[in-house]
Structure formats: C-alpha cells, structure tokens
Amino acid sequence: MAIDLQVLAPEAIILAFVLITLFIYALGSKRSTTLMGWLALAGVVLAGAASLYYWGDTAPTFQGMVAADGYGLFANLVFLLAAGLAILMGLEAVRRFDLPAEVFVLVLIATLGMMLLGSAVNLVAVFLALEILSIALYVLTASERDEWRSLEAGMKYFILGGFASAFLLFGIAMIYGATGTFSLAEIGAKGGSLWALRDAPLLAAGLVFLLIGFAFKVALVPFQMWTPDVYEGAPSLVTAFMSAGAKAAGFVALIRILETAFPYWRAEWGWVLAVIAVLTMSWGNMAALGQRSVKRMLAYSSIAHAGYIVIGLAVAARTGYASVLFYLICYTLMNVGAFAVVMAMGRKGEPNEDLDDYTGLIRRKPGLALAMALFMLALAGIPLTAGFLAKLYVFSAAVVEGYAWLAAVAIVNAVISAYYYLRVAARMFFGEARAEAAPVHVSAPLGFVVALTSLATVFLGVYPAPLLEFIQAAIRPLVGF
C-alpha cells in the first residue's frame, strides 16, 4: 500500500506549527506571545499555499480516510481564512483581554480539526476530526481569564457538545451495524443495493442520529439553544472563529456525508432539511429582533444565517452546494468583520456590547462605524455587498430546484432581519453618544482585519465571477461532471 504523505501536506504544516508555537511557549518569556501569534499566522498562510499548490483534477485519498480533492482543498481555504483573521484578532486580544498565549495554539489545532473534517471520507476520520475541533473550541470558549461569563459558556458548550458527539457516535454505530463499514463511499454503494434493504430502517435511524449530532454542532433549530449564551460568553475572536469556521466545517462535512453515503435518500433528507431551514432562519431572526446586546444579536443572527445555508443543502443539487460554499466565504468575511468591531469596542471587564455603546459612533470613530455599517448591510443582504449575492445564489438555487416556497419564506425572513441590522447602523449614524462613553482604540492588526474584511465584502459583492468559477471546479469531485 503506497502511502502518499503529500495528500496531508496542509494538515502536516498546521501540525508542525502547532508544535513549534508550543515549544516557543514552553521556552519563551512573556514577550514571546506576539511571536507565537505571528508564527501561527505564518502556519496558516503556508497551509493555504499548500492547499492551492495541490489543487488539481486528481483526488488522492490517504488510506481511505481523507481525500485531498478540490472540495476538501477549497474548504481548507475557508477555514484558513477564518483562522487567519481570528489569529490577527488574537494578537490584540491577548493584550487587551489578557487571554492566555495558548489561544494561538488552540486556534491552530481547531483549524487542523476543521481541515480533517472537510476532507474526511470515512466516518472514523469524521468523528475524530470533529472531536479535535470540539475540544479545542470548548477550551477556547472558556479561555478568558477572570471572566465568569466565559467559563460558564465553556461549561455549557462542553456539556451540550459532549452530548451531541455521543449522539453522533450512536448514529455512526447504527450505520456501521447496517452496512458493516465506515467508509462513506462503501456506505453509499451498499446502502443503495438490495442487500441492505432489510437493514434500511437501521441505516435510516443511524442517519437521523447523525443529523441530530451535526444539527447540535452547527446550531440548527431545534438543537440551537446553547448558541446564544456560548457565543455571547466566549471571547469575541473565538465567537467569530467558531461562528464562521466551525460552522463552515460542519456544513462542508455534512454535504460530503449526505452526498457520498446517502445519495439514494436525497428526496427524504432534502425534505427534512427544508423544514429545518425554515425553523432555523425564522427562529434566529425572531429572537434577534428583541436583542439590545449587539454581540448577542449577532449570535442569533448566526443561527438565522445557518438556516439560509441549510436551504442550499436541502435542494440537494450541484447549484445548491455551490451556493453554500459561496455563502460560507461571504459569511466568514462579513461576520468576522462584525465581531472584530465588537471586539474593538470592548475593554477588559467592560464588554461595551449594548446598543447604547454604539450610539453616535460615527462621530467618535468614523472608520469603524462605516465598516460596521457595511457589515450590517451585508448581513442584511443589501445589494452591492457579498451578503446580497450569497443570499441570491442560495435562493435562486432553491427556485431552480423546485423549492420556490422555501425561497419565498427565506426572502420574508431576510426582510425581517433587515430591521435589526439596520437599527445598529441607524444608531451609529443618527444617535448622540453618551458623554461618559469610553474611548475606542483600534490597534494595527485589528484595523487590518476590519479593513480587509470590509474591502473583500464589497469586492465579492461587485465582482464574484472568479470565485464562482473556482467553486464550480471545487465541487466537481463531489457531484461529478
């Protein structure tokens, strides 16, 4: 058996940098924190370069566990984008919020888990990758020192995440019982054949448990209740990282699992996911309407966006998957940007997340206020932003594939969501700042994150063609032709 190590080159690079940064931490002094951050960033950039380098039409697999196909490599780029932005935010956060220097190591390890999850073609690899990701995120969530909220959020996330993992595992065990294998391709081949017919109910139950586990992990209604508290309690950079990267990893893996192992039940799971999509986006938007805390509002809004993304899964077709990948990139940019602004507003012990803290921001920090307004417009889906095109592609995929009613519900939802997004923008522009408002300081890395994400949000909103072509090539290994 030939062992093709280059299949795992991006993952190996990340792992090498995990170890390097850990050694620097073990040997170094207080000042080495910044060095660790830059090293972690270098690892992310190198892994991204490796992912692009190995891009090709061949899709080698490593011992039937992970595949380095275009789909997995493209997903790597999404995760690395989220990780890079999170590390840049971390360079500021370790000083401002006194986060431990290990956050850089943990972000890298979580990214490794995401990358493995995105390329996993075997349920063993899926589960292990998910565990790396989850454990790293529990710890990241609880990592803010002297902050009770953060610790409590970590606890809650751990309990629900552990429960979800156990559910997922039980589903995997049932699928194994029905088919005798963990390989996605073999499940796909056996599940559709006559041999499996008498085991079909067991296989279906396994799929249901698996879906419940994933629904917990990517926060779909009715398994979303942990999200608001965890997202609000976690440090902003962690919230940005998990709402963009971890969710993307969950969706990428879910598409691959459903499409490779359960293509013969497309109609059934498509229908179930359509219902979940309606529930998720409606619940997220309704709950976000009444929020006064901007960070909590963004947490609910991330549930709503997960609902829009599920539409792309539910249509169970090439156009749908392509629109999901595009959405994930756009959402990563505008969402991380918004959380970067939230982080810029906060100081140790004073989160400054209330709507009142944003009032009149345009006169105090015009650049920051304009960027935040842009992210709000993009999240609401206003034309000329990436958010608009992302929604447009998902909704039109739904219409083309005969889910017009789903697109209609989604459009109503998008209109409702505009209220709470635009309210933030209006407050920043037309309100009078409180006299005692704390000064807002934006450091270079944080300013870079905000600038980069806002420019990219506009760029993708007006010129998406190259990215779309890239995505079309990326999903070819998954759905053929």
Next chain:
Amino acid sequence: MVPLSWFLVLGAALFCIGVYGVLSRRNAIGILMGVELILNAVNINLIAFWRYRTPDHLTGLVFAVFVMAIAAAEAAVGLALIIAIYRTRNTVIVEDVDLLKM
C-alpha cells in the same frame, strides 16, 4: 450462544438511561456521567456489530478503542472545567442548561 439482538437491546437501554441522565441532572458532574453511559452504549453496539457481522475486518473494534481514548480526553477537559467553575463560584449546578426548553 448469546444472540446479537440481546447485546443491541442492552446497548439501547444503556443509551436511553444515559440520555435520561443528561436531560434530567442539574449537576454538571451528573450530566457528564450520563454522557459516559452513552459512550459505553456506543461501544457495546460497535463491538457487538463487529463480532457478529464483520469479524474478519477489525474496523468496529478499532473504532471502539478510539472512542475510549476520546472519552478519556473529553472527561479530562470537562472535569478541569468543573473544577475551575467550582473554584470561582462554589457551585457546579447547571440550572439553565435545559436541553428540552427552547
């Protein structure tokens, strides 16, 4: 010879007891014990399926060993969290983790 279905029913029962524990406990340590019961149920199923259906391929057995390792890793992180919370607040009650409440 014990039929396969006996093992599976036992696994299902252990799973459901674990689910009840997770859903009904107020205490983080109690919830963690429920999760451990579920993981044991999974392993019973995996090994039973392996032994009765695909004894020539060790896949199920290998996965069961991985599940054990992961369970230990999760427990370590979870108990670290529990102790950290206890140190700050003198409590490990998780009242507002209501899984069935919206």
Next chain:
Amino acid sequence: MSLPQILFLVVGVITLGAAVAVVTSRNVLHSAFLLALTFFGVAVLYVLLDTPYLAAAQVLVYIGAISVLIIFAIMLSRKVAAPDLVQRNSQWLLSLIVAVLLFGVLAYLTLQTAWPAAKQALGVDAIGGLGEAFVGTYALPFEVVSVVLLVALVGAIIIARER
C-alpha cells in the same frame, strides 16, 4: 439456556440496574461508585464478545481513569455531594418520557431486523490484528487521536491553572 446466556442475563441486569441508579441517585458520590460498577459490567460483556483485550482496556481507562477522575472532581467540589441537594431538574418527567420513547423505537428497530443467527468463529487474531491496524490501515486516525490527547492536555492545563 446455555451458560453464556445466563451469564449475559445476570451481568446485563446488574449493569443496567447500576446505570439506572447512576442517573437517579440523590448522592453524586454513590452515582460515581455505581458508574464504576456499570463500567465493570460492560467489561464483562466485552469478554462475552471475545475481546478480553478490550475488557482490560475498559477496566483501565473507564474504571482506572475516568471513574477516578470523576470521584476526584466530586471530592474537590464537596458541596455537590451534599445529600440534601436536589439533583433532578424541573423537566425530569419530560426527560423520562423522551428516554422511554427512544428506547421503544430503538428496541423495535433492533428486534425487527433479521440478524445473522450465529456468530462465526473468529478468523483473525484480534489483538495482533488490532496492533497492525493501528500502524497500518488506521495509522492516520491513530495519529489524529494523539492530537486529540494533545489538545485535551493543553486545554485542561489552561482551564484548571490558577487564574
């Protein structure tokens, strides 16, 4: 009824009984000790499934490590074990209904499936095969597990060290 079947029934009843006590006991410390008993019962089941190696691992990992860890955590956070503390939350009845319904569905699924009647003789050397699988077919997952252990190690240190 053969000897293995009798053994299975005895061990099964003890295991499930202990598990029920784990999730219902009012004293967390009792729960923890009963959890160790449940783990031991599961280890005996592994022996019945011809995997004595896994039974040993079960005893080492679950009883030797996880149970002890849980008992430590209870000892270190004394108040949790106070016998007068209410351990059930307000939705326990709903939880019970969910769990019973779930068991009904799973038991039905199990019993309606036509399983192979008997197990074949074990054609492979399970322990040796397991060792080979870890460095052969499953080398990658094996390495990935080491990363999971690394992140758990780093994580536990970050969280539990004095703030």
